[in-house]
Amino acid sequence: xxxxxxxxxxxGLKVMIEGDPCSMVDVEFVKPGKGQAFTRVKLKNLITGRTxxxxxxxxxxxxxxxxxxxxxxxLYCDGEMWHFMDPQSYEQVAADKTAVGxxxxxxKEQDKCLVTLWNNNPISITPPNFVExxxxxxxxxxxxxxxQGGSKPAKLQSGAVVRVPLFIEQGDILxxxxxxxEYVSRA
Amino acid sequence: xxxxWRATAPLNNLRKRAQIFAQIREFFATRDVLEVETPLxxxxxxSDPYIDTIECRYHPLPGQQEQPxxxxxxxxxxxxxxxxxxxxxxYQICKAFRNGECGRRHNPEFTMLEWxxxxxxxxxxxxxxxxxxxxxxxxxxxxxxxxxALFRQYLKLDLQTATVQELAAITRQHIDIxxxxxxxxxxxxxxxxxxxxxxLADKGAVFVYDYPASQAALSRVAEDPDGQPVACxxxxxxxxxxxxxxxxxxxxxAEQAKRFAKDIAQRQTEGLPLRPTDSLLVDALESGMPxxxxxxxxxxxxxxxxxxxxxxxxxxxxxxxxx
Numbered sequence: 001x002x003x004x005x006x007x008x009x010x011x012g013l014k015v016m017i018e019g020d021p022c023s024m025v026d027v028e029f030v031k032p033g034k035g036q037a038f039t040r041v042k043l044k045n046l047i048t049g050r051t052x053x054x055x056x057x058x059x060x061x062x063x064x065x066x067x068x069x070x071x072x073x074x075l076y077c078d079g080e081m082w083h084f085m086d087p088q089s090y091e092q093v094a095a096d097k098t099a100v101g102x103x104x105x106x107x108k109e110q111d112k113c114l115v116t117l118w119n120n121n122p123i124s125i126t127p128p129n130f131v132e133x134x135x136x137x138x139x140x141x142x143x144x145x146x147x148q149g150g151s152k153p154a155k156l157q158s159g160a161v162v163r164v165p166l167f168i169e170q171g172d173i174l175x176x177x178x179x180x181x182e183y184v185s186r187a
Numbered sequence: 188x189x190x191x192w193r194a195t196a197p198l199n200n201l202r203k204r205a206q207i208f209a210q211i212r213e214f215f216a217t218r219d220v221l222e223v224e225t226p227l228x229x230x231x232x233x234s235d236p237y238i239d240t241i242e243c244r245y246h247p248l249p250g251q252q253e254q255p256x257x258x259x260x261x262x263x264x265x266x267x268x269x270x271x272x273x274x275x276x277x278y279q280i281c282k283a284f285r286n287g288e289c290g291r292r293h294n295p296e297f298t299m300l301e302w303x304x305x306x307x308x309x310x311x312x313x314x315x316x317x318x319x320x321x322x323x324x325x326x327x328x329x330x331x332x333x334x335x336a337l338f339r340q341y342l343k344l345d346l347q348t349a350t351v352q353e354l355a356a357i358t359r360q361h362i363d364i365x366x367x368x369x370x371x372x373x374x375x376x377x378x379x380x381x382x383x384x385x386x387l388a389d390k391g392a393v394f395v396y397d398y399p400a401s402q403a404a405l406s407r408v409a410e411d412p413d414g415q416p417v418a419c420x421x422x423x424x425x426x427x428x429x430x431x432x433x434x435x436x437x438x439x440x441a442e443q444a445k446r447f448a449k450d451i452a453q454r455q456t457e458g459l460p461l462r463p464t465d466s467l468l469v470d471a472l473e474s475g476m477p478x479x480x481x482x483x484x485x486x487x488x489x490x491x492x493x494x495x496x497x498x499x500x501x502x503x504x505x506x507x508x509x510x
Contacts, residue, residue, distance in 0.1 A: 007287065029290025031482075033422075033432050034404055035376030036237050037287065038364075054363040055381060058287070 006039040006150050014046075014067035017054070021046045021118045030055075033036035039107050046116065065118065072115045074107045082107065084122070103127045105160035106178045110132035127178045132187040133157050137173045138164065179186040191509050195500040204490045204502055207323055211300060214319050220276040220302060227266030227282060230259040231465035234450035235404065238340055239286035241295070250445060257462065258284035261483055262301050263405065264468040267436070270479060271471035278302035280486065283342065285424075292428065292488060294499050294507050299322060303481040309419050309435040310408070312480035313394050316423060316431060320392070324492050326427065329392040333411065337395055341383045347397065354378070372401050388427035396421035405446070406434030425492050433482030440472035
């Protein structure tokens, strides 16, 4: 594996810190007029999601991490693992609960997701920013109440529950912003 | 076609920059301080171990008889030679160059304002710095705090008694870093830049004065009210940004030569490049430099502060990656 010297640190660089792959979120060169130079880096541990700051001496290096973001198609969940496929090579990977995290509630078969691979194993799943999901369960809309706004819970085909306007009915397809988990519109 | 040809600083920022430069020149004109220029390309380099000089080559004939020259990292040595030559109060706005210093607040080639005031000590010079900087950034009532009071206030640390081990332990409580070092000043600098400076961000303009004697650089050493030896030196922090560094200047030639030797020794120990030191400065002090105070200020940062921007590339038309 390559080693990056501290002057080549930049946002998005993937490095190994104490055995875990990490991504550089913010890189700042610190050099007082008198005194040594340092590079202060905000790191995100790609396994645990923890972010923290670490300071590197100017002659320090960091080992590169074999981390790759790949677009993959979500196939199915077998109850334990979530399966994804590279649409180019048809290669499949299986991600466990830790890697999938909260993303599971937005996954719909055949949707394209960003799969982060470390040494070819999935460590995190990012669903598309917007997904279209069917309402499987919600109270019937109250006619004539739409002008006043208001919302109610609706359960979607992926299992997620979101707040939706009162006029939404079971069977509607909704557009959801997965970053906020909020209803956007009917699809 | 890439967009790298394009200036990074908005035109309005460049106008503000020009206006501030005009304001500075006006300030010194009314105070009868003479604008001077000294060489950018010098035969000696700065001795400070943590400033790496950029080298260039002079050829009397094309490609032949190469002579190393050094791009100045500060006009300090040359301006002191002018003072010793009888210039009286002087100032200079010039480019300074430093290897490796590239980041959000650093450009390897930056603009420095440096001035010297015969008859002033560092406290009088702080008054003048405030008079210049205050109107530019729209701030009044700069605070003053000694280095030891600063460490007491922000870190509950007594610098008179703190050992290197204690400094290292406190640093490691605040900063995730792999560092072993028995140089006390390296820990102090780290605490200053990583722990104290960020806390000065919402404290407006703060002069820190009376540095540890070990960080005297080119300032004289005197006793503080507690009888401790301190460097007659100050730095100005505005919104947590290090803006200026000033000294009640060392005028003792023998002491100057000793400090050069100490820097060289440290460079040797740490395996840093060795370059010729300025014997002409020692000669100038030997022949007699007036008692004076001097200060260097980063003008790019001053413009940043006046505009409230975070990136040095917002105020330099063509920064290093587009130079």
